Amino acid sequence: MPTPLTSDAVVLRTINYSDTSLIIRLFTEQFGKVTVIAKGARRPKQGIAGILQPPNHITVWYSYKAGRDIQTLTKSEFVERYAGLGNHLAKSAAALVAVEMLDRAVHDSDPHPILFRLITSTLHYLDQVEEDIATILHFYQLHLAKQLGFGPQLTSCGQCGQPMKKATLDNRTGLLLCPRCQPGEGITLGIKALEHLHDLAKTHISTVTGLKPDSKTSKEAGDFLLNHLYYHVDGMSNLQSIKFWRQVKT
Ligand SMILES: [Zn+2]
Structure with a gap:
Protein backbone atom coordinates (compact mmCIF):
# COMPACT_ATOMS: atom_id res chain seq x y z
CA MET A 1 0.00 0.00 0.00
CA ARG A 81 7.52 32.89 -4.17
CA TYR A 82 10.89 34.20 -5.23
CA ALA A 83 9.53 37.00 -7.39
CA GLY A 84 12.90 38.80 -7.32
CA LEU A 85 14.79 35.87 -8.85
CA GLY A 86 12.84 35.38 -12.04
CA ASN A 87 13.59 38.72 -13.63
CA HIS A 88 17.20 39.07 -12.54
CA LEU A 89 19.83 37.10 -14.43
CA ALA A 90 22.60 37.16 -11.80
CA LYS A 91 20.23 36.25 -8.98
CA SER A 92 18.64 33.40 -10.88
CA ALA A 93 22.05 32.13 -12.03
CA ALA A 94 23.35 32.13 -8.42
CA ALA A 95 20.21 30.32 -7.26
CA LEU A 96 20.64 27.67 -9.97
CA VAL A 97 24.29 27.14 -8.97
CA ALA A 98 23.17 26.69 -5.36
CA VAL A 99 20.53 24.05 -6.16
CA GLU A 100 22.69 22.21 -8.67
CA MET A 101 25.49 21.98 -6.09
CA LEU A 102 23.02 20.65 -3.54
CA ASP A 103 21.73 18.10 -6.03
CA ARG A 104 25.28 16.83 -6.56
CA ALA A 105 26.12 16.86 -2.85
CA VAL A 106 23.22 15.04 -1.22
CA HIS A 107 22.13 11.44 -1.50
CA ASP A 108 18.65 10.01 -1.95
CA SER A 109 16.48 9.66 1.15
CA ASP A 110 19.11 11.19 3.45
CA PRO A 111 17.49 14.16 5.22
CA HIS A 112 19.69 17.02 6.36
CA PRO A 113 17.66 19.74 8.14
CA ILE A 114 20.61 22.14 8.42
CA LEU A 115 21.27 21.97 4.68
CA PHE A 116 17.58 22.50 4.08
CA ARG A 117 17.69 25.68 6.18
CA LEU A 118 20.89 26.75 4.40
CA ILE A 119 19.41 26.42 0.91
CA THR A 120 16.07 28.04 1.76
CA SER A 121 17.69 30.99 3.57
CA THR A 122 20.18 31.41 0.70
CA LEU A 123 17.33 31.51 -1.84
CA HIS A 124 15.39 33.91 0.37
CA TYR A 125 18.31 36.37 0.62
CA LEU A 126 19.18 36.06 -3.07
CA ASP A 127 15.57 36.98 -3.77
CA GLN A 128 15.62 39.96 -1.41
CA VAL A 129 18.95 41.72 -1.99
CA GLU A 130 19.85 44.10 -4.78
CA GLU A 131 23.62 43.60 -4.64
CA ASP A 132 26.13 41.30 -2.87
CA ILE A 133 24.78 38.35 -4.88
CA ALA A 134 28.21 36.71 -5.20
CA THR A 135 28.84 37.14 -1.46
CA ILE A 136 25.61 35.31 -0.64
CA LEU A 137 26.53 32.50 -3.03
CA HIS A 138 30.00 32.27 -1.45
CA PHE A 139 28.47 32.14 2.03
CA TYR A 140 26.30 29.24 0.82
CA GLN A 141 29.22 27.38 -0.77
CA LEU A 142 31.42 27.71 2.30
CA HIS A 143 28.68 26.50 4.65
CA LEU A 144 27.72 23.71 2.25
CA ALA A 145 31.34 22.52 2.39
CA LYS A 146 31.30 22.75 6.20
CA GLN A 147 28.07 20.78 6.52
CA LEU A 148 29.42 18.08 4.21
CA GLY A 149 32.48 17.77 6.48
CA PHE A 150 34.89 19.64 4.20
CA GLY A 151 35.15 23.05 5.82
CA PRO A 152 38.45 24.55 4.66
CA GLN A 153 41.26 25.24 7.12
CA LEU A 154 41.79 28.96 6.53
CA THR A 155 44.16 30.15 9.23
CA SER A 156 47.07 27.73 9.30
CA CYS A 157 48.95 25.86 6.58
CA GLY A 158 47.62 22.34 5.98
CA GLN A 159 51.17 20.98 5.88
CA CYS A 160 53.46 22.90 8.27
CA GLY A 161 50.75 24.42 10.51
CA GLN A 162 52.18 27.95 10.35
CA PRO A 163 49.77 30.92 10.19
CA MET A 164 49.10 31.95 6.58
CA LYS A 165 49.05 35.41 4.97
CA LYS A 166 48.74 33.84 1.55
CA ALA A 167 47.60 30.35 0.59
CA THR A 168 47.48 28.13 -2.47
CA LEU A 169 45.07 25.25 -2.95
CA ASP A 170 47.26 22.19 -3.31
CA ASN A 171 45.76 20.04 -6.06
CA ARG A 172 47.30 16.83 -4.74
CA THR A 173 45.81 17.07 -1.25
CA GLY A 174 42.99 19.64 -1.57
CA LEU A 175 44.50 21.57 1.36
CA LEU A 176 45.41 25.24 1.61
CA LEU A 177 49.16 25.55 1.97
CA CYS A 178 51.53 28.41 2.71
CA PRO A 179 53.92 29.68 -0.03
CA ARG A 180 56.82 27.75 1.52
CA CYS A 181 54.98 24.41 1.32
CA GLN A 182 53.26 25.15 -2.02
CA PRO A 183 55.44 27.48 -4.11
CA GLY A 184 53.82 26.40 -7.40
CA GLU A 185 50.95 27.73 -9.45
CA GLY A 186 47.35 27.22 -8.45
CA ILE A 187 44.26 28.81 -6.99
CA THR A 188 45.72 31.38 -4.60
CA LEU A 189 44.16 33.39 -1.79
CA GLY A 190 45.69 36.63 -0.55
CA ILE A 191 45.33 37.79 3.04
CA LYS A 192 42.13 39.74 2.28
CA ALA A 193 40.46 36.72 0.68
CA LEU A 194 41.52 34.49 3.59
CA GLU A 195 40.06 37.01 6.04
CA HIS A 196 36.90 37.35 3.96
CA LEU A 197 36.35 33.58 3.95
CA HIS A 198 36.96 33.53 7.69
CA ASP A 199 34.32 36.25 8.10
CA LEU A 200 31.89 34.28 5.92
CA ALA A 201 32.45 31.23 8.12
CA LYS A 202 31.61 33.15 11.30
CA THR A 203 28.78 35.37 10.18
CA HIS A 204 25.04 34.79 9.86
CA ILE A 205 23.55 35.01 6.37
CA SER A 206 21.44 38.00 7.40
CA THR A 207 24.61 40.08 7.90
CA VAL A 208 26.57 38.87 4.86
CA THR A 209 25.69 41.96 2.86
CA GLY A 210 27.67 44.08 5.34
CA LEU A 211 30.96 42.42 4.40
CA LYS A 212 31.44 44.20 1.03
CA PRO A 213 34.61 42.51 -0.28
CA ASP A 214 36.37 44.28 -3.16
CA SER A 215 36.09 42.58 -6.55
CA LYS A 216 39.55 40.91 -6.41
CA THR A 217 38.84 39.48 -2.96
CA SER A 218 35.43 38.25 -4.07
CA LYS A 219 36.87 36.63 -7.20
CA GLU A 220 39.64 34.86 -5.27
CA ALA A 221 37.13 33.58 -2.71
CA GLY A 222 34.75 32.39 -5.45
CA ASP A 223 37.44 30.62 -7.48
CA PHE A 224 38.73 28.91 -4.36
CA LEU A 225 35.30 27.78 -3.10
CA LEU A 226 34.35 26.28 -6.44
CA ASN A 227 37.62 24.37 -6.75
CA HIS A 228 37.51 23.33 -3.10
CA LEU A 229 34.04 21.83 -3.59
CA TYR A 230 35.08 20.22 -6.89
CA TYR A 231 38.03 18.61 -5.16
CA HIS A 232 36.31 17.34 -2.02
CA VAL A 233 32.75 16.42 -3.02
CA ASP A 234 32.22 13.38 -5.22
CA GLY A 235 30.17 14.17 -8.29
CA MET A 236 30.68 17.93 -7.95
CA SER A 237 32.27 18.81 -11.26
CA ASN A 238 31.25 20.33 -14.57
CA LEU A 239 28.22 22.06 -13.15
CA GLN A 240 25.86 23.12 -15.94
CA SER A 241 24.90 26.33 -14.18
CA ILE A 242 28.43 27.69 -13.63
CA LYS A 243 28.87 28.91 -17.20
CA PHE A 244 25.64 30.92 -16.97
CA TRP A 245 26.71 32.34 -13.59
CA ARG A 246 30.12 33.38 -14.97
CA GLN A 247 28.44 35.20 -17.84
CA VAL A 248 25.98 37.19 -15.79
CA LYS A 249 27.50 37.67 -12.31
CA THR A 250 27.84 41.26 -11.24
ZN1 LIG B 1 53.28 25.47 5.17
Whole structure:
Protein backbone atom coordinates (compact mmCIF):
# COMPACT_ATOMS: atom_id res chain seq x y z
CA MET A 1 0.00 0.00 0.00
CA PRO A 2 1.38 3.45 -0.88
CA THR A 3 1.80 5.87 2.03
CA PRO A 4 0.77 9.52 1.63
CA LEU A 5 3.66 11.82 2.66
CA THR A 6 4.13 15.56 2.76
CA SER A 7 7.12 17.85 3.21
CA ASP A 8 8.48 21.26 2.36
CA ALA A 9 10.96 20.92 -0.50
CA VAL A 10 13.24 22.77 -2.88
CA VAL A 11 13.05 21.82 -6.55
CA LEU A 12 16.53 20.76 -7.69
CA ARG A 13 15.89 19.65 -11.25
CA THR A 14 12.94 19.06 -13.56
CA ILE A 15 12.81 17.15 -16.83
CA ASN A 16 9.99 16.63 -19.28
CA TYR A 17 8.61 13.12 -19.43
CA SER A 18 6.28 11.75 -22.09
CA ASP A 19 4.01 14.33 -23.74
CA THR A 20 2.51 15.86 -20.64
CA SER A 21 4.38 14.80 -17.50
CA LEU A 22 7.35 16.05 -15.48
CA ILE A 23 9.93 14.20 -13.43
CA ILE A 24 11.13 16.35 -10.55
CA ARG A 25 14.07 15.91 -8.22
CA LEU A 26 13.33 17.47 -4.84
CA PHE A 27 15.35 18.12 -1.71
CA THR A 28 12.68 17.59 0.93
CA GLU A 29 13.04 18.79 4.48
CA GLN A 30 11.67 15.57 5.96
CA PHE A 31 12.99 12.84 3.68
CA GLY A 32 16.04 14.24 1.87
CA LYS A 33 16.38 13.91 -1.88
CA VAL A 34 13.32 12.36 -3.52
CA THR A 35 12.32 11.98 -7.18
CA VAL A 36 8.66 12.29 -8.09
CA ILE A 37 6.58 12.22 -11.24
CA ALA A 38 3.84 14.77 -11.82
CA LYS A 39 1.53 13.11 -14.31
CA GLY A 40 -0.14 15.49 -16.73
CA ALA A 41 1.64 18.49 -15.15
CA ARG A 42 2.36 20.08 -18.53
CA ARG A 43 -1.28 20.13 -19.57
CA PRO A 44 -2.21 23.84 -19.56
CA LYS A 45 -5.34 23.14 -17.55
CA GLN A 46 -3.30 21.86 -14.61
CA GLY A 47 -1.30 25.07 -14.33
CA ILE A 48 1.34 23.56 -12.03
CA ALA A 49 4.36 23.20 -14.34
CA GLY A 50 5.58 26.65 -13.20
CA ILE A 51 5.56 25.61 -9.56
CA LEU A 52 7.66 22.53 -10.24
CA GLN A 53 10.79 24.35 -11.45
CA PRO A 54 14.14 24.94 -9.78
CA PRO A 55 14.81 26.69 -7.42
CA ASN A 56 11.25 26.94 -6.09
CA HIS A 57 10.49 26.40 -2.40
CA ILE A 58 7.25 24.44 -2.24
CA THR A 59 5.20 22.02 -0.18
CA VAL A 60 4.68 18.65 -1.82
CA TRP A 61 2.26 15.82 -1.18
CA TYR A 62 3.16 12.48 -2.72
CA SER A 63 2.34 8.86 -2.59
CA TYR A 64 5.31 6.81 -1.39
CA LYS A 65 5.93 3.16 -2.19
CA ALA A 66 9.03 1.44 -0.77
CA GLY A 67 11.41 0.12 -3.41
CA ARG A 68 10.19 2.50 -6.08
CA ASP A 69 12.74 5.00 -7.49
CA ILE A 70 10.13 7.54 -8.55
CA GLN A 71 7.24 8.44 -6.30
CA THR A 72 3.95 9.92 -7.45
CA LEU A 73 3.29 13.60 -6.76
CA THR A 74 -0.30 14.32 -5.83
CA LYS A 75 -0.23 18.04 -4.95
CA SER A 76 2.17 21.00 -4.69
CA GLU A 77 1.99 24.60 -3.65
CA PHE A 78 4.37 27.49 -3.06
CA VAL A 79 5.85 28.14 0.38
CA GLU A 80 7.65 31.28 -0.73
CA ARG A 81 7.52 32.89 -4.17
CA TYR A 82 10.89 34.20 -5.23
CA ALA A 83 9.53 37.00 -7.39
CA GLY A 84 12.90 38.80 -7.32
CA LEU A 85 14.79 35.87 -8.85
CA GLY A 86 12.84 35.38 -12.04
CA ASN A 87 13.59 38.72 -13.63
CA HIS A 88 17.20 39.07 -12.54
CA LEU A 89 19.83 37.10 -14.43
CA ALA A 90 22.60 37.16 -11.80
CA LYS A 91 20.23 36.25 -8.98
CA SER A 92 18.64 33.40 -10.88
CA ALA A 93 22.05 32.13 -12.03
CA ALA A 94 23.35 32.13 -8.42
CA ALA A 95 20.21 30.32 -7.26
CA LEU A 96 20.64 27.67 -9.97
CA VAL A 97 24.29 27.14 -8.97
CA ALA A 98 23.17 26.69 -5.36
CA VAL A 99 20.53 24.05 -6.16
CA GLU A 100 22.69 22.21 -8.67
CA MET A 101 25.49 21.98 -6.09
CA LEU A 102 23.02 20.65 -3.54
CA ASP A 103 21.73 18.10 -6.03
CA ARG A 104 25.28 16.83 -6.56
CA ALA A 105 26.12 16.86 -2.85
CA VAL A 106 23.22 15.04 -1.22
CA HIS A 107 22.13 11.44 -1.50
CA ASP A 108 18.65 10.01 -1.95
CA SER A 109 16.48 9.66 1.15
CA ASP A 110 19.11 11.19 3.45
CA PRO A 111 17.49 14.16 5.22
CA HIS A 112 19.69 17.02 6.36
CA PRO A 113 17.66 19.74 8.14
CA ILE A 114 20.61 22.14 8.42
CA LEU A 115 21.27 21.97 4.68
CA PHE A 116 17.58 22.50 4.08
CA ARG A 117 17.69 25.68 6.18
CA LEU A 118 20.89 26.75 4.40
CA ILE A 119 19.41 26.42 0.91
CA THR A 120 16.07 28.04 1.76
CA SER A 121 17.69 30.99 3.57
CA THR A 122 20.18 31.41 0.70
CA LEU A 123 17.33 31.51 -1.84
CA HIS A 124 15.39 33.91 0.37
CA TYR A 125 18.31 36.37 0.62
CA LEU A 126 19.18 36.06 -3.07
CA ASP A 127 15.57 36.98 -3.77
CA GLN A 128 15.62 39.96 -1.41
CA VAL A 129 18.95 41.72 -1.99
CA GLU A 130 19.85 44.10 -4.78
CA GLU A 131 23.62 43.60 -4.64
CA ASP A 132 26.13 41.30 -2.87
CA ILE A 133 24.78 38.35 -4.88
CA ALA A 134 28.21 36.71 -5.20
CA THR A 135 28.84 37.14 -1.46
CA ILE A 136 25.61 35.31 -0.64
CA LEU A 137 26.53 32.50 -3.03
CA HIS A 138 30.00 32.27 -1.45
CA PHE A 139 28.47 32.14 2.03
CA TYR A 140 26.30 29.24 0.82
CA GLN A 141 29.22 27.38 -0.77
CA LEU A 142 31.42 27.71 2.30
CA HIS A 143 28.68 26.50 4.65
CA LEU A 144 27.72 23.71 2.25
CA ALA A 145 31.34 22.52 2.39
CA LYS A 146 31.30 22.75 6.20
CA GLN A 147 28.07 20.78 6.52
CA LEU A 148 29.42 18.08 4.21
CA GLY A 149 32.48 17.77 6.48
CA PHE A 150 34.89 19.64 4.20
CA GLY A 151 35.15 23.05 5.82
CA PRO A 152 38.45 24.55 4.66
CA GLN A 153 41.26 25.24 7.12
CA LEU A 154 41.79 28.96 6.53
CA THR A 155 44.16 30.15 9.23
CA SER A 156 47.07 27.73 9.30
CA CYS A 157 48.95 25.86 6.58
CA GLY A 158 47.62 22.34 5.98
CA GLN A 159 51.17 20.98 5.88
CA CYS A 160 53.46 22.90 8.27
CA GLY A 161 50.75 24.42 10.51
CA GLN A 162 52.18 27.95 10.35
CA PRO A 163 49.77 30.92 10.19
CA MET A 164 49.10 31.95 6.58
CA LYS A 165 49.05 35.41 4.97
CA LYS A 166 48.74 33.84 1.55
CA ALA A 167 47.60 30.35 0.59
CA THR A 168 47.48 28.13 -2.47
CA LEU A 169 45.07 25.25 -2.95
CA ASP A 170 47.26 22.19 -3.31
CA ASN A 171 45.76 20.04 -6.06
CA ARG A 172 47.30 16.83 -4.74
CA THR A 173 45.81 17.07 -1.25
CA GLY A 174 42.99 19.64 -1.57
CA LEU A 175 44.50 21.57 1.36
CA LEU A 176 45.41 25.24 1.61
CA LEU A 177 49.16 25.55 1.97
CA CYS A 178 51.53 28.41 2.71
CA PRO A 179 53.92 29.68 -0.03
CA ARG A 180 56.82 27.75 1.52
CA CYS A 181 54.98 24.41 1.32
CA GLN A 182 53.26 25.15 -2.02
CA PRO A 183 55.44 27.48 -4.11
CA GLY A 184 53.82 26.40 -7.40
CA GLU A 185 50.95 27.73 -9.45
CA GLY A 186 47.35 27.22 -8.45
CA ILE A 187 44.26 28.81 -6.99
CA THR A 188 45.72 31.38 -4.60
CA LEU A 189 44.16 33.39 -1.79
CA GLY A 190 45.69 36.63 -0.55
CA ILE A 191 45.33 37.79 3.04
CA LYS A 192 42.13 39.74 2.28
CA ALA A 193 40.46 36.72 0.68
CA LEU A 194 41.52 34.49 3.59
CA GLU A 195 40.06 37.01 6.04
CA HIS A 196 36.90 37.35 3.96
CA LEU A 197 36.35 33.58 3.95
CA HIS A 198 36.96 33.53 7.69
CA ASP A 199 34.32 36.25 8.10
CA LEU A 200 31.89 34.28 5.92
CA ALA A 201 32.45 31.23 8.12
CA LYS A 202 31.61 33.15 11.30
CA THR A 203 28.78 35.37 10.18
CA HIS A 204 25.04 34.79 9.86
CA ILE A 205 23.55 35.01 6.37
CA SER A 206 21.44 38.00 7.40
CA THR A 207 24.61 40.08 7.90
CA VAL A 208 26.57 38.87 4.86
CA THR A 209 25.69 41.96 2.86
CA GLY A 210 27.67 44.08 5.34
CA LEU A 211 30.96 42.42 4.40
CA LYS A 212 31.44 44.20 1.03
CA PRO A 213 34.61 42.51 -0.28
CA ASP A 214 36.37 44.28 -3.16
CA SER A 215 36.09 42.58 -6.55
CA LYS A 216 39.55 40.91 -6.41
CA THR A 217 38.84 39.48 -2.96
CA SER A 218 35.43 38.25 -4.07
CA LYS A 219 36.87 36.63 -7.20
CA GLU A 220 39.64 34.86 -5.27
CA ALA A 221 37.13 33.58 -2.71
CA GLY A 222 34.75 32.39 -5.45
CA ASP A 223 37.44 30.62 -7.48
CA PHE A 224 38.73 28.91 -4.36
CA LEU A 225 35.30 27.78 -3.10
CA LEU A 226 34.35 26.28 -6.44
CA ASN A 227 37.62 24.37 -6.75
CA HIS A 228 37.51 23.33 -3.10
CA LEU A 229 34.04 21.83 -3.59
CA TYR A 230 35.08 20.22 -6.89
CA TYR A 231 38.03 18.61 -5.16
CA HIS A 232 36.31 17.34 -2.02
CA VAL A 233 32.75 16.42 -3.02
CA ASP A 234 32.22 13.38 -5.22
CA GLY A 235 30.17 14.17 -8.29
CA MET A 236 30.68 17.93 -7.95
CA SER A 237 32.27 18.81 -11.26
CA ASN A 238 31.25 20.33 -14.57
CA LEU A 239 28.22 22.06 -13.15
CA GLN A 240 25.86 23.12 -15.94
CA SER A 241 24.90 26.33 -14.18
CA ILE A 242 28.43 27.69 -13.63
CA LYS A 243 28.87 28.91 -17.20
CA PHE A 244 25.64 30.92 -16.97
CA TRP A 245 26.71 32.34 -13.59
CA ARG A 246 30.12 33.38 -14.97
CA GLN A 247 28.44 35.20 -17.84
CA VAL A 248 25.98 37.19 -15.79
CA LYS A 249 27.50 37.67 -12.31
CA THR A 250 27.84 41.26 -11.24
ZN1 LIG B 1 53.28 25.47 5.17
